Amino acid sequence: MAIEYDGDLARIVGGSDVAEALDFSEWLAGGARRVELGEATHLHSAIVQCLQQFQPEIVTAPGDEFLALIVEDAYRTTG
């Protein structure tokens, strides 16, 4: 699994998958959360829309330029 949970922090490493979206959204719904995206190589659309919905604090932005723009847009659409 690409998403590692550590308390209120989730770290996405490598490519995330749609199968992780439900757990991720439930975790995000649980309160103030922080997410590290620095090592993410791909964010599945379902993961992107979880970020878009719950807007957790981004600790590190994706290193991948395309992903960084996608995440930025995801935060902007409801921001």
Add this chain to the structure above:
Amino acid sequence: MSALLQQFISEARDLIESAGAALLEIEREPNDPEPIDQLFRVMHTLKGSSGLLDVPALTHLVHAGEDLLVLVREQKQPLETEDLDLLLECCDIIVEWIEALEETGELPGDAASVSQEKSKALRNRIRSGDKVVEESAASAPAPSMARAGLFDDEEDNADDILFGLPDGALSAAEAASGGAPLQAVRYAPDEQCYFRGEDPVALWRQVPNMHFSQLTAPGPQPSDDAFDPHQCRLVLTGLTSADKDALTELFCYVLDEVTIAPVSAATESARASASAPGSSGGAASPAAGSQTPQRPLATLPANSAPERLELLHDLLQGQLSVLDGCAGEAKTHGRVESVERLLSNLARTERPLIGREAEIKSVFDGWRDSGELEPVAQLAQKFVAAAAAAMRGEDGPAAGSAPAEMDTPNDKASTPAPGGADNGAAKAPKNGAKSRLLKVDEAKIDVLVNLISEFSVAKNALPFLAKRAEEEFGVRELSRELKDQFTIVDRLAQEMQSAIMSVRLLPVSVIFDRFPRLVRDVSRKLNKKIDLQILREDTEADKSIIEALGDPLIHLVRNSLDHGIEEPAERTAAGKRETATLTIEAQHESDQLIILVKDDGRGVHPEKVKAKALERGVITAEEAVEMTDEQAVNLIFKPGFSTKEAVSELSGRGVGMDAVRSQIQSAGGRVSVSSQVGVGTTVRLSLPLSMAVTRIMTLEVCGSKFGVPMDQVLETVRVKAEDIVAIKGAEAFLLRDRLVPLRRLADLLQLDTSDEDEEDYLQILVARTENGPVGLVVDCFRERMDTILKPLGGLLAQADCYAGAALMGDGSVLLVLNTRSLL
């Protein structure tokens, strides 16, 4: 096994079955687009659902099949016989893989290499389409391109996209592209796209030469509680200098969800909106990115109510279609909730027309509680009717001036508006009224069947207890009450058994559906032309009977194709149609399932059969002389019999028809054949509708009790001893002017009759046999009862005069006779 895998296996089986049927339909009707669409949908769905599991070999294989079908569907290349063969072969492989997944949770070890080989073969069947595509684009828009918005109205499409971009996006992209022509692209994925294995962000990443990209949502964000991560809510918009063909190729699987238009086609105002910094376009600021890029209703001029109402009407009608698709489906939660969200949103903006949010919430709460879709469908239909009624106002009334009844939509539920809303009005209640289907593991049904079967037998103890109460303990009153109670329990048990058994009823199509493919393949091997007719495949019988039918029917069909039906030249010489007809038909006859396999082939020659039977010692010379033609042709069911000299790959090993008879008899059935030389042959299978519980009649002879299955009993009669006649040393009696042979059960079972006195009247059970009715003399008849027949073991297992043994209510064991073998 995970629930997801279990669900996949169940769905994949249905999908592949559906694919097989579609392929055969395509072969029959190559110009009908429907089976091609169906096949494409199957491959697409299978690709998506398999993508959720770790079965890449399967996903790659169906993906390759889908690639081929895309071109066929777009009429860029025909589906040829070789394509059909290959696709059918792939379906067979997938069936095997599904079996393996069910058994081991994994695909077979060679799946990857097989997938690679077959995928390559499928892709080799794909023609180099560039030329074809260019030609079709030059003459007329290809369907996919038209759907993709490439040719429908480029100006509108380009305007729509550009109005949705933030300020300065276009000028920035133009600068970045170095003056290359730009295409505006909008990708609005379907909400259910994740279930098809799609990942819009991943696809978007592959757009070449992207100079501007924007991710938005198709509408307001849902509340956190209502948020469903499996429902896609993303819209991707961009400007690229890639050419149209490259984009069309990239989005070939989702063309319905993509709009592509050259920026050059946009109006000046749209270009200015997306170019000039600080201009006020439809999505003027980044924060407005949440607005839909499509032209919002709110931007319509106030006096354009008809257009607005038409849009609203179409939108609502679309919701009816969504609900229509939910009827009878198991997983509809997300879809119904999306309808709810849309109606709730419309209730805020279209208040006079759509009604109150509270009403909508109440109806959908009801659906959440009960699962009943009908009220939801009625509500949606009511809104469609309201929008249709408002549309008919020729003066272009504002939504707020819609007819008064729209504010009280409940009143209109039973009186839908005439005109445009009629179709929907007729549709919604019908859909809502559909019963819901529940998928249940058949093992659970089997447990229920076993329990009710045991119960049906256990209740038989009550009459014995009543008898003991009266005879041993002298309590007649208790005995009477026990008998009364037994009557009630017996009725309830029969009703329960009937209800439970009805759950196990399956249509014979479960078996019949395999024959189009089998006949196709076998007839090709044999170079014969066959027109297969399948009739009344919806006839139902118990699962166990349907399962027992499978192998015998396959053998009969193969036998007919191999031996019965002539080659085309022989048929033509005989003055017959070159194409033979093979009919497989099912029907109910009283409590029996009848299956007929008929062909118009050469027929079975009785004299040849007799000669062969004589040669092989199956019959004696005397028997051959006395035998009727009908009896002669039925010799083909005798062990070791075959008239075909050469043993073929398909049939003709001489054990087939005997095996057919054994299998059918094991299921409590009978098989017979009738034939006319040169005209054709009909094989008739007759089986009970259920095997779980056997109703028997008990009888006594020489002080011993036996049972006879009721389906072997024609009737019971009492005949005067003096009316028994002797013919050629055998006994017979007249039954309604028909001479019926008579046998004495005591003699047949070699029981001691020394103490028996000849009665004035004989009790006779008239048994049903393959050669007609036969009377069986017994001492007396006893009660009838439901039993579970258990096969006999040990030495008795060899005695085929017994059908099995049954446990009686008093704990004793009853031997049940098989009159067919006995007589």
